[in-house]
Amino acid sequence: MTDIDLTTAGLPASDESARRELPESLMATLSGQYYTDQTIFALEQSRIFEQEWFCAVRSADLANPGQFRTVQVGRESVLIARDRRGSLNAFLNICRHRGARLCVEETGEVRRSFQCPYHAWTYGLDGKLVAAPNLNGMPDVDRSEFGLHKVALREWLGYAWVCLADEPPSFEDTVIADVIARLGDGESIEAYQIDTLELGRRINYDVRANWKQIIENFMECYHCATIHPELTEVLPEFEDGFAAQYYVGHGAEFGEDVGGFTVDGSAGLPKLPGVREDQDRRYYAITVRPQVFINLVPDHVILHRMFPVAPDRTLIECDWLYLPEVVESGVDLTKSVELFHRVNQQDFDACERCQLAMDSRGYASGGVFVPSEHHIGEFHEWVSGRLTEQ
Numbered sequence: 001m002t003d004i005d006l007t008t009a010g011l012p013a014s015d016e017s018a019r020r021e022l023p024e025s026l027m028a029t030l031s032g033q034y035y036t037d038q039t040i041f042a043l044e045q046s047r048i049f050e051q052e053w054f055c056a057v058r059s060a061d062l063a064n065p066g067q068f069r070t071v072q073v074g075r076e077s078v079l080i081a082r083d084r085r086g087s088l089n090a091f092l093n094i095c096r097h098r099g100a101r102l103c104v105e106e107t108g109e110v111r112r113s114f115q116c117p118y119h120a121w122t123y124g125l126d127g128k129l130v131a132a133p134n135l136n137g138m139p140d141v142d143r144s145e146f147g148l149h150k151v152a153l154r155e156w157l158g159y160a161w162v163c164l165a166d167e168p169p170s171f172e173d174t175v176i177a178d179v180i181a182r183l184g185d186g187e188s189i190e191a192y193q194i195d196t197l198e199l200g201r202r203i204n205y206d207v208r209a210n211w212k213q214i215i216e217n218f219m220e221c222y223h224c225a226t227i228h229p230e231l232t233e234v235l236p237e238f239e240d241g242f243a244a245q246y247y248v249g250h251g252a253e254f255g256e257d258v259g260g261f262t263v264d265g266s267a268g269l270p271k272l273p274g275v276r277e278d279q280d281r282r283y284y285a286i287t288v289r290p291q292v293f294i295n296l297v298p299d300h301v302i303l304h305r306m307f308p309v310a311p312d313r314t315l316i317e318c319d320w321l322y323l324p325e326v327v328e329s330g331v332d333l334t335k336s337v338e339l340f341h342r343v344n345q346q347d348f349d350a351c352e353r354c355q356l357a358m359d360s361r362g363y364a365s366g367g368v369f370v371p372s373e374h375h376i377g378e379f380h381e382w383v384s385g386r387l388t389e390q
């Protein structure tokens with residue numbers, strides 16, 4: 001897709017006078033327009049979501065050849081399918097003939113090919129053009145030239161990540177680097193063996209807020225004491241507003257009388273076998289820019305994928321992952337799932353409450369961060385850097 005003309009993008013200039021007047025403890029946030037403006041959102045789609053690695057689908061959701069999923073990545077629909085050799089492939093979800101949308105369903109399964117419903121051009125699960133009406137009468141057409149447009153795909157943590165960039169950035173320098181920046185090393189996350197876990201529960205949320213609100217909220221814990229009573233019961237240190245993602249390598253410790261990461265602090269499930277002594281009874285939260293949150297606790301992992309669809313609307317798929325034997329045993333996961341489901345609802349309600357005011361004149365030059373939120377400033381610099389870079 002063509003890039004947006006920056007001269008017409010109308011990026012709001014930073015309000016230097018407001019910044020200068022702030023006391024040292026406070027830092028300026030982005031201005032309200034960043035959360036409402038359609039042009040800025042379109043720029044984010046082209047400069048961020050269509051450039052970075054985007055966590056699209058859980059690999060095990062597409063276990064069999066012919067199973068597919070379509071996801072919106074930036075302004076593009078991407079089709080991800082498992083081929084007959086067992087590999088996952090990603091394509092732009094458009095027909096090479098006259099551009100019809102190939103799959104309109106979000107998920108489904110085909111036998112051995114995708115056939116365009118318009119003139120019946122037919123593509124193998126690996127994207128190759130295998131048949132088209134009257135193709136034999138066009139001997140000069142090389143069918144290998146007219147397969148589906150491939151999109152880069154990489155599997156990690158049991159998920160398929162796709163990248164629409166012509167030259168995808170290094171996965172290690174972006175996705176994995178974000179995890180290392182939070183945990184301090186690359187090995188700590190491997191201890192949870194996330195790719196071996198099974199889906200215990202998935203909840204979809206339709207959040208009426210800008211995707212950046214949701215990231216900013218996830219990065220800070222200043223709000224924990226106010227809106228997360230159950231979470232602060234389990235993680236008492238969250239009451240002071242720091243912890244969370246403030247300190248590199250730090251996991252918030254369970255309270256002394258807490259049995260597990262459950263809604264009432266009762267005992268959890270069997271510990272994941274790789275979890276180290278120093279990781280036990282601790283919670284780690286990781287933000288992988290631009291759209292993934294990973295939450296690590298000793299007996300499960302919670303992974304959020306965000307799908308920004310409008311300046312004021314973000315769809316979120318949240319997966320609760322457990323040991324296969326735990327899921328297969330049919331044990332009741334309610335208390336385990338309920339804790340973070342409540343946290344999600346509390347967080348997303350707060351994001352929606354902020355979104356309501358983003359186009360108020362009272363937020364035209366933004367708000368302020370207190371010291372325990374200052375690290376969100378780096379995220380804002382990253383976003384505005386991406387939007388303005390040539």
Ligand code: FES
Binds near residue numbers: 116
């Ligand atoms: S547009 Fe797909 S076959 Fe014609």
Ligand SMILES: [Fe+2]
Binds near residue numbers: 217224
């Ligand atoms: Fe929260």
